[in-house]
Amino acid sequence: MTITTTVNGVERTVDVPAATSLLTLLRDELGLTGSKNACEQGECGSCSVWLDGELVCACLVAAVQADGHTVRTVEDLGEADRLHTVQDAFLAAGAVQCGFCTPGFVVAVADLLERDPKPSDEAIREALAGNLCRCTGYSKIVTAVHLAAEGAART
């Protein structure tokens, strides 16, 4: 079926089978491979994107449900020479090891800071409960969120 959706500000039209997930649409049809495909059951948060401004797992949204809606992915947050505050903070804090979970974390943290610019440790842990990292042990990720919050406060 034909789906027209606005992804990172650009209207895109694609033809996909009915049960295709939004994640497959983004990665395989649009070449936006920043959102990672890992658990495919909403456990890991590696495919976190915004659908109409709400944080969702792209693997659990049917592509048809994005028809006529707006999607924002990690690719929209920053570029290699102009990183997003959250990406800068992850680098500065050493919150990245293998990096596979990082795009999902960056999106989830950006979402948190839009709603709660100075989150407590508890708020951070609750907001990131749906993102799994098997390398870092989370402590540097929490540090990165505080760094990003301070950076956001300075600018």
Add this chain to the structure above:
Amino acid sequence: MSGLSPSTLAEALEARAAHPEAVPIAGGTDLMVAVNFGRLRPDSLLDLSGVAELSTWERRDGALRIGAGATFARIASDLGEFPPLVQAARTVGSPQIRNRATIGGNLATASPAGDALPVLAAYGGEVLLASVRGERRLRWDEFLLGPKRTALAEDELIVGVEWPVVDGPGSFAKVGTRNAMVIAIASVSLQLDTQAREVRLALGSVAPTVVRAPEAEAFAAAGLDWEDRERPLPEATASRFGELAAAAASPIDDVRGSAAYRRHAVNVLAQRALAWAAADRRAA
């Protein structure tokens, strides 16, 4: 036709009747897992997420009615006057899941571990169903027939849930391996009705469906001092209540926990729930 996206309930019911092969999808947080793992290969989907009238709620004539499409994120943020419901909603999955998952989806999936279901059972709620043939309502235990089995007819959609609003404290609690993102090993929801002088206790994840614990309920109702809310709950009452609650469970051993552990968890959770209710009455 491989995708149906109605924007009104009437259109959705027409589409459901005309395309019985189309699988209804709302939040998709259960359905898409089955699709991603190849357990379900639908040729077409009936997308209910655009039906605005399914995601509303209202209090009317002493009852709360919640549309099937209400997400757990909205329930948690907007329905604070119903603590057991909000506590259950907050334990569903992760923020990403709660932004999509709906109370109607919890009913459609009909997992014994569905977090909203013990709350619905403790409130004595009804499930509202509709089709082009008309509307009907089933009590929660007439709708939930077994693990992943419901009374939903082929041409029906779940429209919402409704229960009478009662006076009195209540809670929801569950046991799992983490504080988040966890499927319940055991859960309980307790609700006091101070006017009818009833205690209601529902158990999740410890039987083929959510169940109530009628003997424990009657025992606690007889043991509580309904006149003097200051009087503390005798310890023996709490411990017997826990035992009777555990006796109402018929759990199995599975990957998440053993039957014996589940019975023990119900015993502990039920005692805590009763103690919280007694404390809330004193504080009220």
